[in-house]
Amino acid sequence: MTARGDLDAIISLRAKIDNIDRSLMKLVAERMKIAEQIGIIKKSLQYLFYKQTVGRKF
Secondary structure, three states: OOHHHHHHHHHHHHHHHHHHHHHHHHHHHHHHHHHHHHHHHHHHHHHHHHHHHHHHHO
16 A cells, blocks of 8 residues: 555544544433433432332321
8 A cells, every 4th residue: 555545544544433432422421311311210219109108107
């Protein structure tokens, strides 16, 4: 390969890596949103369970 060919290959690979990196960052952000939603749901369920168990004692 020529120097120009090597440079083109490196540029192409770098662009692919950048695209993969952006995709991974989007996935991480989506995972964080889902984890936050799961946390909210867990807290709600814990509160409802607490209300049920405390409500029975009175």
